Every structure is written in structure tokens, then in C-alpha cells.
Amino acid sequence: MAIASPSAGWWKEPIHKVELIWIIVAFLWGIAMFFMMIYWHGVGSQNLSNEAYKTTPADYAAKVDKMTEAYTVRQEGAFPVVRPPPGSDVYMMGRVYMWWPMLELVKGETYRLHLSSIDLQHGFSLQPVNINVQVHPGYEMVLTLTPNQSGQFGIVCNEYCGFGHHTMTGRIYVVDKK
């Protein structure tokens, strides 16, 4: 029994055949799952970014402001809506309690989306696409992103950031190429 000491020589007992088969199957499955991640880096289109930089809240805010000044196309409530040129570097800033600014992207074009926070950790959650990335203050992550659907997409904060956390939202518009 498992609550009593095993009889002497237990380590010499042969392994039950059924157990051995299961160990081999489970082991091979583990190897398969490992190679699946590598395989997807080769053939898959959804992979995580390995590009990130150290930054400071002030530096990052300055970059966001620069883009916003250059490319704002309209105002929506508290948010400027920014339409940067396709292929360019676009910036999204997390802060209590908004994702700043709103972006307007063109379907099928590729953008370098920079993400950082100027205060606490936030969770960038693009819905209903369901892309979820952690955003840290002091770190600037760059995602190379190609929207392939047009419409209006919400950004929710999914890392707790204080009592107003649930009011932290933002938006990305994706428009068809004209």
C-alpha cells in the first residue's frame, strides 16, 4: 500500500507493460508539443514579438504625442483618432484609465505597433479579435501587426490597475483600402 513502506527490492521490479507504453506515448506527445511551438514560428502567422526596448514614461509619452500631433484625423469624445501611414510605427499608450489614442488602420496593411504604459502595468486586450499582451511601464514592445478584418475593435484593459480598471478602454478602427 502507498501508505506503507514498499517491500525490499521494489526498484528492481519490472515495469508493467501497459505503464511503459503509456510513458512512451506521453513522452512522444510532449516532444510533439515542443516542436509544434517551433514549427509555428516557421509556418504560422501568429507569433509573439521578440522586439522590445527599455524606455521611460516621459520618453514614451513624447513619441505618442508626436504621432498624435502629426496624424490626428478627427476627435471622438476625449480621444483623438490617429491615422498613421501604412507600414509606419504606431504608438498605443496605457495609462489610468484609457488606451491612448484611438487608431485608424487600413485593412491588409502592416504596422509596427508599439505598446507601453506610463504608470502601472496594464493588459492590452484587443476584442473581439482576442489578442492579449501584457504592457509594462519602462518597457516598449513592438508588435508587427496586419489587421485582416475591417470594423470597429475595442481595447479592454485585462491587467488590474486600480479601482477604475474596469473603465479603461480604447479603440482601433480598421478601414478598407480605397
Place this chain on the structure above:
Amino acid sequence: MTAATNFRTCPTTGLKIDRSAENLIKANAVVAVVFLLIGGLFGLSIALTRWPAVHLLPADWFYLALTAHGFDVLLAWIIFFEMAVLYFASAILLNSRIAAPRWGWAQFWLMLVGALMTNVAVLQGNSSVMFTSYPPLVAAPHFYLGLVLFAVGALIGCAVFFGTLVVARDEKTYEGSVPLVTFGAITAAIIAVFTLACGAIILIPTFLWSVGIINGVDPLMYKLVWWGMGHSSQQINVSAHVAVWYAIGAMVLGAKPISEKVSRMAFLMYILFLQLASAHHMLVEPGVSSSWKIFNTSYAMYLAVLGSMIHGMTVPGAIEAAQRAKGYNKGLFEWLRKAPWGNPAFAGMFLSLVMFGFLGGISGVVMGTEQINLIMHNTLYVPGHFHATVVAGTTLAFMAITYLLVPLIFRREVMFKKIAQWQPYVFGLGIAGISLFMMGAGTLGVPRRHWDITFADALSQFQFSPAAFLMLALNGLSAIMAAIGGAMYIVVVVCSVFLGRRIGDTEVVQLGPVSGAASAAAVARYGNEGTLKIPGTVVLVGVFFVSFVLYYFVNWKYLAEVWPLK
């Protein structure tokens, strides 16, 4: 032996029981159950707030309750109970006196003072930083101090456990190797040392930062080290509850592991291949490379997962072998049909095994896959997953073994037998619902730790699909059911411990169909199960494997539908 008078002999198992070990087990188990009650009530209030039609708590109370719920059940309930398990698996199972019982009490009081201090900080309202307390979010200093004291107390408990192993070996209180359950507990304690050390290493500077002595704590480094505690402590739970599965199988059915060697290797894999478990929490962080993530979440071959998959066969296999030895040989599943489903220790254990594997295990591996994490990180899928591992797995297993500890250690008869019989099913079904519906909501993108997914007060609006709201309502209903199951457990256990009929000093307790003479015979035949066939278990394991593979690739399919990114 210096303190021979402090022993009593258990009439049921024949084990010699050190009364000071017994008292420590009682104290830790009782406090554990109190924290389960408190934390469980917080949990219910959270689920009822998430249910949009009820929306019970205001926002600040919701975040406060969420912080308290995490600490009280994930740390306090589980680690206090694990201390009881450690003392049980060392002093009791090895017939030994406990080493340094005074240090055992130091463990108990330090953990209790720490737990109360952290709870006070949270209830004061200025430490609603969640269980994870990610900087730069800052809590009151005594929030961190309480956690540190709690961790130090638990470390002392581990030291007493290791000391007891040494005493038992020196005083030759057992022959040959330690029992498998003790081996599992050793695994848990070794992982606990690593885990608690990680906690102390990161929480001490965070405490110093909260009182203004140092300037800041890097949020990325904090996460990496903190999850060395946060995630690895879940491996303590896995080791402990797998040990509990084996213990219940042995005590109720006289089940012996199919192969001692294989089961012990599987435990060993937990120690060797889980230690950078914090990598699972860094999959969508900036500044961490893909190769680092892929390697450290799998060590190239997922050997820790292999460990659990092995236990997933050997535990039901041992039960099948024991049942077949009793003559339940008809067809594939007579052994399972005729299992003691009316015995809450067995029912709880088997439900824990099935739900941990199918709900918690599969979802955990899928979510821990580098790319797939992108569509799940910080959604409700995450709590859905870990409620299946920690509540359906660990908590249900701990509840199940309580039904054996009450007669054996507290020497009281379990009261309200009917309620006890139904308890694992009510609680288990509730938890299964909580896990599934949270995972469902997470798949639809619903964020975790979120008071209002209607975004009524937000500056820009977003609407989740009606299905997400349905999931949260079903989650609320399941939480009510789980709370009823939890209340049944607490009523049965508290009433039995304080008001149950005292069990006489020579009275033999019926633990399951094999108690008494049959149990003694089973002990005499311990060792490997030899050439017995376990076809039923093979079918169960096959179903598990097919579900695992299918669900894994379904999620790659989901991922492939997301906007291309790199």
C-alpha cells in the same frame, strides 16, 4: 526513544501516533478550514458580482474581495492544510516522534500572525492590489510583511518535516524505503522550499520599497521571481494532492501502486522539471525571447506534464487492480461501477482525479503554449483553468482526506453521513461549472479581475457578445452550487470535530470496504501489483489522451484565425 509516553497506537491502522504531531495536525487543519470558509465567502461574492444581473458588490469592494479571496484560499487554506499533510506523512506514517514540536508551533503561529496581518491590510482597503501585487501598484507595508511572515512560518514547517524524516531514519521507526505517500510529501516539501524562498526574495525588497527605503522594483523582474512562488507553489499542491490520492486509494480500497518505481519517478519529475514554472506567466511580456519561453515552459519535452500523465494512469490503475483483486472482474468497468461511490473520501478523490486531469491539466498545457497564450492571457480562461487544478484538484482532494482524518486523528465519528455523502458531488459539480464557464467566457475574450464588462463608466464603449454574459450568469449559478458544497463540508467537519461521537481508544474505524482484517491483509501484501490487467484504466487514459490532442489542435485553429502578427 525519549518520549515514549506521548504515543498512542491507532487501533485502525496499527500506526504509532505521536500526540504532539497529532495536535499540530489538528491545529493546522482547523485553521485551514477557517480560511477556506472566509476565502470561500469572498469567492462567492466575486462570482455573484461578475454575474451581470446580480452585480452584488461595489467596485472597490469587488477588488478588495478578489485580493482577499486569492490570499485566503490559494495560500492560507492550502498551505495550512499542507502543513497538516506534511506532519501526517512524516511523523504518523513513519511511526515516528515529530522533530522539534516547539518549532512546529513556531510554524503555526508565524503563519497565523502573517495571514491575519495580510488580511487586516486588505480589509483596511488600501491594499487591493490582487494576490499578485504587481508593482508599481503598491500595497500597505504590512500586506507584504504578513506574506513574508507566512512564508517564513511555512519554511519552518518544512524544516520540521525534514527533521522528522531524519529522526525516523535514525530511530529506525520504519523498514526500508519511506512509503510512497511520504515520498510525495517530500517532493512537495522540496518544491516548497524553493517556492517560499522565491517569495521571500521578491517580497522583502517590495516591502522595503513600500516603506520608502528603496526606489522601485522592476515590474518584469518582480513577475519573474514572484511567479517562482506563485506558480511553483501550485506544484506543491499537485504533489501534495497526488500523494493524497494515493493515500485515499490505499486507506479506503487497499490500493497499491502498480509500480512503486514509476510512481516515484513521476514525483521526481515534478522537482526536476517544474522549477522555472514562472515562465508560463511571461509568455506575452516584453523583453523575453521566444526561445527562452519555449524552452523554459517545456524544457524541450514537457517532463513535468509527463509526471502528471503517469499519475493519471497509476492512480486509477492501482484502484482498478485493487478492485479486481476483490473479484470485480466483469467487463471493463465493473471495478469502477462497484467502487464505494457513497464514501465521500473515495468519491472526492476520484472526482478530483478526473477533473484535475480533464479540466485543469489539459487547459493548463494548452494555455502554457507560447503562441496560444496570446489568445488567453489574462482572460477569464486563466482563473477557469486554475480553479480546475486548485479547487477541483487540490481542495477537493483535501476535503476528501478530511473524512479519514476526522476519525483517525480527531478521534470523532463523522456526523451527518448523508450530507457528507453528497458533499463531493455538489461541490465538484459546482467547481466543474465554475471552471468551464470561466474558460468559456475567457475564450470569448472576457478579462479576468474585472468589475464591469458592460463598461458603463468607460470613456469609450465596447460590447461583448451575449454569450459572454450567459457564461458569467452560469458561472454565478455554479458558484452558488460550489458554495453550498463548501458549506456542507464545513458543517460536517466542524460539527463532527466538536460534537461528533468520541471514538474509543481501542475502537477500529471502518474507512472503506477493506478496513479491519482485509486492510491488515492488504498491508501484508504490499509491493508491486505484478501482472494484473487494468483494461478499464487503459480505456480511460485513452479517452483522456484523445481529448487532450483534439483540444490542443482546436486551439491552434483558433489562434490561426487571429490577425497576423510577429
